[in-house]
Amino acid sequence: MNVAIVDYGVGNLYSLRCSFSAIGQNVCVTSDPDILRAADAVVLPGVGAFGDAIDALRKTELDKVVIEIAESGKPLLGICLGMQMLFDKSYEYGEHQGLGLIPGEVRSLKEVVNPETLVPHIGWNALHLTSGEDACKDGLGQSGGSLLAEVGEGAYVYFVHSFYATECAANTIAVADYDVPVTAAVQKDNVFGCQFHPEKSGKVGLQILTAFCNLIKEAESAC
Amino acid sequence: MLAKRIIPCLDVKHGRVVKGTNFQGLQDVSSPVELARFYNEQGADELVFYDIIASFEERALFTDALTEVASSVFIPLTVGGGIKSVDDFERVLSCGADKVSVNSGALANPDLIDEAAKRYGDQCVVLSADIARVGDGFHVFSTGGRTDTGRDALQWISEGVSRGAGELVINSIDTDGVKGGFDLELLALVCDLVNVPVVASGGAGCAQDFVDLWERVPEVSAGLAASIFHFGEVSISDLKRLLASEGIPIRLI
16 A cells, blocks of 8 residues: 655655654655556645645646546545645635635635734644535545544644635534634545644644545545 | 643754753653654654754754654654754755744844745744843843843844744743743733744743743743753643643643
């Protein structure tokens, strides 16, 4: 079983790669479409600005590969900006089209939090589990396994972001309270997203990555 | 609501953690990796690694240690010590650091804050300031707190935040080493002044000092300490349980 992390030239993927190794998972960081297609599960990371990241993904034509993987039924996990790119569009410095894999859009936290609340939202915040009705209609997770299977209500994870996903309640599986409920984790069948950084969230983060890897078996038996 | 953070600071010299430690169960008390794992298991919310020597020749020892820590400890890592250029940022970020702390390097060249914030984002740039009372006000000191720059500390902090520092570490020289508690007066002034997270440093002598910190200055985001954790006077897990019992939002593991 192999997990491939999409390398499209944005950000440092050292910690993310090491976190999969630490849970005993074979992992590679690659920009090779064939290796991504051959992987059992794929992770789409991301830091920085939405426009730059989605442009970099399209320039390398890896956007098409990511969409292809999502359609294949294999587990796909977007992290932080990688999660935001799964949605239809973002309003971060302009208006940008996303990958359209999960319905919803990305907007500035500043529009919704109290004026005195610090943005970016940086630090450890508690997850509150929700049950978006469209999260796993006919996809993974029906047999009880899900991305947050091992995570208890109120578990803390580490966030660093200024923009957040909205209009996506039907696919939201966890929120964090930051004046408003901030979308923390999403699912649409085999496509998952975490706004927080599991690779920086200690033991809870590693449990989430383990749960993601466990979905590979479920995906294989479903295919 | 965000949890208040507890941050142990590890001083690294020749690739080894300096300051004696006496934790039971640690094979090698000066191994950065073993100590990082130990603190992580105790519930540290972040680790700060401070490169004591930071001479050109010895940097590889530091970055090797950092790389090894980042491969096995999955919480945010901040690095400081001898950061003078954007190249220094790149060097430690590529080894797995999440944030970089600047101090004397930013005093000598304030543009470093702007350049690093533009390239890596505000969240990556931590401005650390060593501050002491001089006359009626506060001055910022350079070179590890040894040299009075003559600059007004609050003005320097405001300038640093407007240049793009995404977090402040406020180290009070007056309370540092005294173990009589954090400098609550200074911290309250800083929290009123800026809208970025403020990390309190210098003066923690016992667990109650952290309770007093958040009862008196609840805006402070994190408490940083070195010796009380290293010498085992206060265990992070006990401290966090105490804080939680006092109603302070804390990540318990």
